[in-house]
Amino acid sequence: MNSQMKQAYIVISDVHLGNGECNHKDFCDFLEWVHGLEKQSEVIKCKDKKITIKTPDKIILLGDILDLWNPKNSDRNNIIKDVMKPFYLLTNINCDKIYVVGNHDDSLGELEGKGDFDVLNNGKKIVIYNRHYPKKDKKSGKAHGIKIGNKSYFFLHGHQFDKNQAILKHVNRIWNPINWFQDLFNVKFTKKYWKANFAIFLGLLICDKYFLMREFPQPDFFDNLSWAMIIGFFALSSIPGIVANTQGIIYNSTKPRDKTVEQVIKDKYYQKNRETIDADVVVFGHTHFASSYELKTETGKKLFLNSGCWVGSDIEYNGITCYANTFLYLDESGAYIMTWRGSGNIECIEAFT
Ligand SMILES: [Mn+2]
Structure with a gap:
């Protein structure tokens, strides 16, 4: 004792x-x-x-x-x-x-x-x-x-x-947005090139809207799918960078x-x-x-x-x-x-x- x-x-x-x-x-x-x-x-x-x-x-x-x-x-x-x-x-x-x-x-x-x-x-x-x-x-x-x-x-x-954290905790059990974006961002390719990828992503979006649709009014399904995959790839390799780098600022302002x-x-x-x-x-x-x-x-x-x-x-x-x-x-x-x-x-x- x-x-x-x-x-x-x-x-x-x-x-x-x-x-x-x-x-x-x-x-x-x-x-x-x-x-x-x-x-x-x-x-x-x-x-x-x-x-x-x-x-x-x-x-x-x-x-x-x-x-x-x-x-x-x-x-x-x-x-x-x-x-x-x-x-x-x-x-x-x-x-x-x-x-x-x-x-x-x-x-x-x-x-x-x-x-x-x-x-x-x-x-x-x-x-x-x-x-x-x-x-x-x-x-x-x-x-x-x-x-x-x-x-x-x-x-x-x-x-x-x-209070804020307690509510978050319930959501986080299924999906923790902060961790999710951190995970996606910490892919080496994303971490290294997210800014360039974002520029490409925007470029592709603009192309998509102003040029391609007019050239091919009825693109076939597979063209559409591969195009979507390319855009998706650059979106996935850049948007987490934006979120991961801004959430710190947002998080700091709501700090307990x-x-x-x-x-x-x-x-x-x-x-x-x-x-x-x-x-x-x-x-x-x-x-x-x-x-x-x-x-x-x-x-x-x-x-x-x-x-x-x-x-x-x-x-x-x-x-x-x-x-x-x-x-x-x-x-x-x-x-x-x-x-x-x-x-x-x-x-x-x-x-x-
Ligand atoms: Mn804490």
């Missing part, structure tokens, strides 16, 4: 590896620092308290770690490029990793339960959870939080709290970002799930705003914590700083929102003891 009492978790979300705004180098430096905790723990000041950051027993990767939706230049090779080093560094850290998928890495959810890739050299595991960690109990339909110290914690990415935990919870979307989560603390990411909110319910209080992001830089909203490069540290003494300031400097933003 004693070993269960002394536990340390590190929670990271919304790194968006592959995205142009991802703080890739900072994230790698941070992981190297986490690896270093194995040899020596770090003592930092949090208000008037001293906290010892120990080497973690578990790392929770809380969604949107990879950006499969919106990679730089829509090119998925940028994800592969960005992923190499962080995952190599993660492997070196001597603890199990829990990967809870978010909306930007939603398709990884298909890997849940597909076991044999996940044991690393050091005997540690990386386990994928499609929705949340821990899973719901099949009988009661309830999810019981993980006990760390005297509090229990429940982890989910948080797009489940986001920059909402504090209070705003998310007061939006009432959480209500739906509330009876099924049996935990003192609900941890999520998604909005890129490391913050907290305490909700008073009929049964008591529930604390909501947001793990923030590793994208962009610190921004101020209505006098509140939204930090970049944030993580949560949880141990038997409490929960802490922290920010990586570079070169091993950690700043504590909020403490819950």
Whole structure:
């Protein structure tokens, strides 16, 4: 029992590896620092308290770690490029990793339960959870939080709290337009020549309308079909390029970002799930705003914590700083929102003891 009492978790979300705004180098430096905790723990000041950051027993990767939706230049090779080093560094850290998928890495959810890739050299595991960690109990339909110290914690990415995302989720089960266009765009020929292909496609359309139909008032069926196939080929090899390169702009304007935990919870979307989560603390990411909110319910209080992001830089909203490069540290003494300031400097933003 004693070993269960002394536990340390590190929670990271919304790194968006592959995205142009991802703080890739900072994230790698941070992981190297986490690896270093194995040899020596770090003592930092949090208000008037001293906290010892120990080497973690578990790392929770809380969604949107990879950006499969919106990679730089829509090119998925940028994800592969960005992923190499962080995952190599993660492997070196001597603890199990829990990967809870978010909306930007939603398709990884298909890997849940597909076991044999996940044991690393050091005997540690990386386990994928499609929705949340821990899973719901099949009988009661309830999810019981993980006990760390005297509090229990429940982890989910948080797009489940986001109205737009929740509607999308239903559609996405059958057809996910963002992924679909990304798939079509990431065909090498399309990726390389979509602009030229689009010019050819337009050219063919114009030809079709103004010249060919007049020359051949009644073209036979097979002529028509092969003509349609040629136009179709260039359409298919160019339109995904246009969609993939504009959806980033559209997506950015509808981003769920920059909402504090209070705003998310007061939006009432959480209500739906509330009876099924049996935990003192609900941890999520998604909005890129490391913050907290305490909700008073009929049964008591529930604390909501947001793990923030590793994208962009610190921004101020209505006098509140939204930090970049944030993580949560949880141990038997409490929960802490922290920010990586570079070169091993950690700043504590909020403490819950
Ligand atoms: Mn998200």
